[in-house]
Amino acid sequence: MADTAALENSKKIQTLRKSPASVLRTAFEAGSVPGTVELREVPFLTMAGLRVDPAGEAGKRLGTVTGGLPSASGEVRGSGDTAVLWLGPAEFLLVAPAESHESLGGELPRALIAALGDGEGQVVDLSANRTTLELSGPRASAVLEKGCALDLHPRVFKPGTALSTEIGGIPAILWKTGDETYRIFPRASFAEFLGRWLLDAMREYASTEVP
Amino acid sequence: MLLIPCPNCGPRDETEFHYGGQAHVAYPENPAELTDREWAEYLFYRDNTKGAFAERWLHSTGCRQWFNMLRDTVTYDIQAVYPMGEPRPDKENAATGTTAPTLTSPVSPEGAVK
Numbered sequence: 001m002a003d004t005a006a007l008e009n010s011k012k013i014q015t016l017r018k019s020p021a022s023v024l025r026t027a028f029e030a031g032s033v034p035g036t037v038e039l040r041e042v043p044f045l046t047m048a049g050l051r052v053d054p055a056g057e058a059g060k061r062l063g064t065v066t067g068g069l070p071s072a073s074g075e076v077r078g079s080g081d082t083a084v085l086w087l088g089p090a091e092f093l094l095v096a097p098a099e100s101h102e103s104l105g106g107e108l109p110r111a112l113i114a115a116l117g118d119g120e121g122q123v124v125d126l127s128a129n130r131t132t133l134e135l136s137g138p139r140a141s142a143v144l145e146k147g148c149a150l151d152l153h154p155r156v157f158k159p160g161t162a163l164s165t166e167i168g169g170i171p172a173i174l175w176k177t178g179d180e181t182y183r184i185f186p187r188a189s190f191a192e193f194l195g196r197w198l199l200d201a202m203r204e205y206a207s208t209e210v211p
Numbered sequence: 212m213l214l215i216p217c218p219n220c221g222p223r224d225e226t227e228f229h230y231g232g233q234a235h236v237a238y239p240e241n242p243a244e245l246t247d248r249e250w251a252e253y254l255f256y257r258d259n260t261k262g263a264f265a266e267r268w269l270h271s272t273g274c275r276q277w278f279n280m281l282r283d284t285v286t287y288d289i290q291a292v293y294p295m296g297e298p299r300p301d302k303e304n305a306a307t308g309t310t311a312p313t314l315t316s317p318v319s320p321e322g323a324v325k
């Protein structure tokens with residue numbers, strides 16, 4: 001456990017950091033159409049890349065920390081506010097609140113590294129690799145459909161599903177967290193591009209519908 | 212645009228994949244014993260098939276896994292998808308002289324469907 005002074009210092013440093021889409025914060029507010037489609041960044045979520053055979057001993061140990069590991073494309077497992085997304089047969093992305101990170105007094109990724117032990121696999125802190133954009137509202141899927149080839153029909157793409165795919169021509173992970181809510185994880189360097197792309201796709205819903 | 216049925220994720224756009232060239236090109240057992248010509252043939256010479264062609268693909272934007280695919284180079288018809296290391300699925304049938312080979316088609320609805 002980090003000593004208190006080091007933790008206080010670490011928390012102080014956190015206040016200075018800038019999230020990858022922070023330059024667009026006011027643009028997201030201006031471009032959101034309340035009740036129709038809204039966009040915001042959820043910065044600094046704790047993320048960890050897990051590479052492990054889910055059926056092996058190390059995979060089982062990691063599963064007890066995370067609340068299970070998903071077993072097929074699209075599946076999301078987890079417990080409480082921690083989710084594990086399927087990226088590949090032996091590759092997973094853990095997503096947890098910012099406060100779960102050890103630099104803010106949480107236990108991640110330390111608890112995962114301890115669970116892996118000397119077992120075969122990897123636990124890598126990827127919290128700075130991607131940012132999170134949250135797109136919500138009854139028009140959210142219509143906005144995504146402009147640049148995502150997946151079948152987003154609610155009959156096919158159900159809440160609690162996450163897929164690694166392309167949105168607006170860039171690679172991103174798309175996680176449907178609710179009936180009308182999506183979390184999109186672009187890599188940090190793509191965050192501004194994707195933010196502007198989504199704002200552009202949302203623009204038509206700000207004007208009144210032509211009868 | 213090809214719609215490629217990834218064995219892990221289901222059908223996805225071609226832009227999510229990377230092409231890995233001809234499949235079943237085995238690494239030479241004793242590369243040091245090859246002549247320059249044999250080594251060059253291993254490295255650079257590939258079939259230029261008209262018709263069913265076995266090739267490697269990587270689902271780079273999805274599950275990041277390699278697989279083999281049998282694709283008709285004339286019609287672009289995807290005839291089979293099978294794991295790396297497995298024999299080409301249309302060959303044994305051709306050898307026994309049977310009619311149209313039965314090919315496994317992994318095409319399923321979107322991988323996410325539960």
Ligand SMILES: [Zn+2]
Pocket residue numbers: 217218219220221270273274275276
């Ligand atoms: Zn795949």
